Amino acid sequence: MDVLETIAARYSVRGYKPDPVPDDVLAQVLEAARQAPTAANRQPFRLIVVHTEGREEELARIYGRGWFTQAPLVVGVVAVPAEAWRRMDDKPYDEVDATIVMDHLILAATGLGLGTCWIAAFDPAATREVLGLPDGVEPIAFTPLGYPDKAQAKTDRRPLDELVKYERW
Numbered sequence: 001m002d003v004l005e006t007i008a009a010r011y012s013v014r015g016y017k018p019d020p021v022p023d024d025v026l027a028q029v030l031e032a033a034r035q036a037p038t039a040a041n042r043q044p045f046r047l048i049v050v051h052t053e054g055r056e057e058e059l060a061r062i063y064g065r066g067w068f069t070q071a072p073l074v075v076g077v078v079a080v081p082a083e084a085w086r087r088m089d090d091k092p093y094d095e096v097d098a099t100i101v102m103d104h105l106i107l108a109a110t111g112l113g114l115g116t117c118w119i120a121a122f123d124p125a126a127t128r129e130v131l132g133l134p135d136g137v138e139p140i141a142f143t144p145l146g147y148p149d150k151a152q153a154k155t156d157r158r159p160l161d162e163l164v165k166y167e168r169w
Helices: 003-009 023-034 056-060 094-111 124-131
Strands: 045-051 073-079 138-145
Touching (some): 003 094, 124 138
Antiparallel strands (some): 073 138
């Protein structure tokens, strides 16, 4: 599948098979995330891979939907603000970089036949506790990672003419 087909095929999976993700497939997904562009190539992020088996109750504190822990893995992207490049007005880019990393991860997963669902509606305090995040590290997004239990659902997107402006607003 080429990159445009992968982008079109990606959808938010909310049901997973219990089948394990082979280590070599996981490595490819993580490598795609590592290759994501970041401001000044600072790479102010870390990936946290959690095996869900036996940790369902604990992980439910992060995000309480049952399908979150159906997949054999959950991957979190966290930002390390102290490592981030800053724009001239001092805006840090760690969150932007971390979201680009998550995008690369979910697209690579899609291309490899895996399902994901970008989750930002998690409990930050529970996340810090469950994952043992130190001060100075900020959770940004999570996704289950596994094989979808059903075919792709149709999702609608707004037409380009509603989303794109040329030259000026």
